[in-house]
Amino acid sequence: MRRWRQFCADVVYDVSAFGLGELHGYEAIEKSSLALGDANPVGHHVTNICVTEDPDGTVRVRSKGIGVSASGSVGSVVYEDVVRRETAGWRIAYRKVIPRRTPLHP
Numbered sequence: 745m746r747r748w749r750q751f752c753a754d755v756v757y758d759v760s761a762f763g764l765g766e767l768h769g770y771e772a773i774e775k776s777s778l779a780l781g782d783a784n785p786v787g788h789h790v791t792n793i794c795v796t797e798d799p800d801g802t803v804r805v806r807s808k809g810i811g812v813s814a815s816g817s818v819g820s821v822v823y824e825d826v827v828r829r830e831t832a833g834w835r836i837a838y839r840k841v842i843p844r845r846t847p848l849h850p
Contacts, residue, residue, distance in 0.1 A: 747774075748773060748774070749832075749835075750835060750836055751773070751839075752835045752837045753769065754769060755773070755835075755837060756768055756837070756838045756839075757772070757773050757839050757841075758838070759841050761843055764776060785811030785812055785813055786812060786813065786814050787811070787812035788810070788812075789809070789811075789812075790807050790808070790810075790823070791808050792808045793806075802826060803826070803827045803828075803829075803834075804825065804826055804827070805823070805824075805825040805826075805827055806822065806824055806825070807822070807823045807825070808822055808823070809821045809822075819843070819844075820843075820844040821841050821843050821844060822841075822842040823841060823842075824839070824840040824842065825837075825838065825839045
């Protein structure tokens with residue numbers, strides 16, 4: 745499945761914050777995405793990427809995702825990923841999606 749090439753085949757995609765629990769593998773992600781239908785964004789942008797390595801060698805990536813809907817509304821999330829080096833390159837083995845629903849306050 746070419747569209748999911750940024751993920752490991754055994755990826756765990758945690759969308760618990762949206763009430764969907766953890767999705768396991770490409771098929772579960774695709775099924776969930778297709779179920780959204782027209783609610784899927786027409787544009788998706790990832791920015792503010794920060795990569796760190798834990799003492800045990802685990803590589804983590806934190807980034808922000810911005811989705812633009814067909815109506816022009818915009819949503820923002822934070823991605824917390826664990827990545828793994830595979831033959832084809834670095835891939836996401838675990839992703840937690842955290843919605844940004846309120847602005848920052850002091």
